[in-house]
Amino acid sequence: MNSDQDYIELFEHYEPVCIDLAPGVLTDLSAEFLLSEDKPVVTFVTGGNSLTKSGARADMTNMVLHYEFESRLVCDIPAEPDLDDVARIIDALKQSKCSEVVAIGGGSVLDAAKAAWAAYQTGLDVTELFGSGRISEKFPGKEFKRIIAIPTTAGTGSEVTPYANIVDRAAGVKRLIADRQIVPRMALIDPYYGRSxxxxxxxxxxxxxxxxxxxxxxxxxxxxxxxxxxxxxxxxxxxxxxxxxxxxxxxxxxxxxxxxxxxxxxxxxxxxxxxxxxxxxxxxxxxxxxxxxxxxxxxxxxxxxxxxxxxxxxxxxxxxxxxxxxxxxxxxxxxxxxxxxxxxxxxxxxxxxxxxxxxxxxxxxxxxxxxxxxxxxxxxxxxxxxxxxxxxxxxxxxxxxx
Ligand SMILES: [Fe+2]
Missing domain, CATH: 1.20.1090.10 (Dehydroquinate synthase-like - alpha domain)
Known part of the structure; x- marks a missing residue:
């Protein structure tokens, strides 16, 4: 890999996650939802002010209004989210009978959404997911739905990893969920969001x-x-x-x-x-x-x-x-x-x-x-x-x- 554009080819061939990196890529999300047989019920999980500053909030709102699908927003997920932050997302998922989770933000937002979506679908407590391969171990052969990740910072790579870091305040440590079942299914990356x-x-x-x-x-x-x-x-x-x-x-x-x-x-x-x-x-x-x-x-x-x-x-x-x-x-x-x-x-x-x-x-x-x-x-x-x-x-x- 040497040329500046080689990453485009690399991402095209990456099988575990459908990756699209380009300005204006959020339109791919509309296409994804329009193609689905049933109208999706979407939960957007986001951070705080950075969502507005990056321009992602405006893109998200326009898309929801334009395509008229049912959606719910869980915002203000902080950096280094803890079990309470994840619980807040799980509550929202339960209330909306959500069918799709879209996480827009930095790695913390993506990690919290990955953990919450896995806990919601498996019925397990988040603490039971800590460790390596717990979901795969408990549900052999079963495939769970995975989130759509829209990273707005360029750092953690959480949009393609099987990891979620969650702070366990009672234990005073950051704990890791590692499981292929939490790898996002799509990563839509818009470099414009980083400008702010x-x-x-x-x-x-x-x-x-x-x-x-x-x-x-x-x-x-x-x-x-x-x-x-x-x-x-x-x-x-x-x-x-x-x-x-x-x-x-x-x-x-x-x-x-x-x-x-x-x-x-x-x-x-x-x-x-x-x-x-x-x-x-x-x-x-x-x-x-x-x-x-x-x-x-x-x-x-x-x-x-x-x-x-x-x-x-x-x-x-x-x-x-x-x-x-x-x-x-x-x-x-x-x-x-x-x-x-x-x-x-x-x-x-x-x-x-x-x-x-x-x-x-x-x-x-x-x-x-x-x-x-x-x-x-x-x-x-x-x-x-x-x-x-x-x-x-x-x-x-x-x-x-x-
Ligand atoms: Fe790191």
Missing amino acids: MSNSLTAATALDALTHNIEALLNTGSPETKFATNSNAVYAVRLIRDNLPLVFRDPNDVNARERLCAAATIGGMMIADRPTSLPHLGSFSFYGQVPHGIAASMLLPPFWRYYLAEKAVAERTMLLADVFPSKAKQKTPEDVVNAAAAFIAKYAGAPKLSALPCFDAAMVDRIAADAVKNPMKLASAPRPVSPDNAAEIISGILKKEL
């Missing part, structure tokens, strides 16, 4: 996408699949490196925004098959304090350096040597990580996590303690970390680098 994002939100979301692609690339334990290839990951990282600076200079550069959207969706395709590990695991401990993409990307260099002891990781790292070049004649994997770290620091707005105003030393111990509770992510680390010594190893890595 501030530079700091653009950076946080793009750095999240960057981290997904790099973590998946480094996940030497998960083989390449048809779409989650090393070359696609490198291609997506290059798209971010080239286009994030352009969007910073001109937030209305829709061509550059489209490429950031493409990189984020490729990131979702990558982590759907080759999950993230320690940087994302560590980022969960920062919820509510540091934007997810900033936390995950700033944790990437320390863990990446730790992974480099594995020969296979060092080799994968060199695939990014042209994307993150250095002046050294004989480039080493360390040079690549240092150049990537400099790019991340520039757009995250801080040289390292400990430079963020909210950082305190106790955070390192909290990350280490929380990590032990997540064996799924520990298992995807390319340099083995057993739950028995994870706290010690993780706090050692972070104390050295932060």
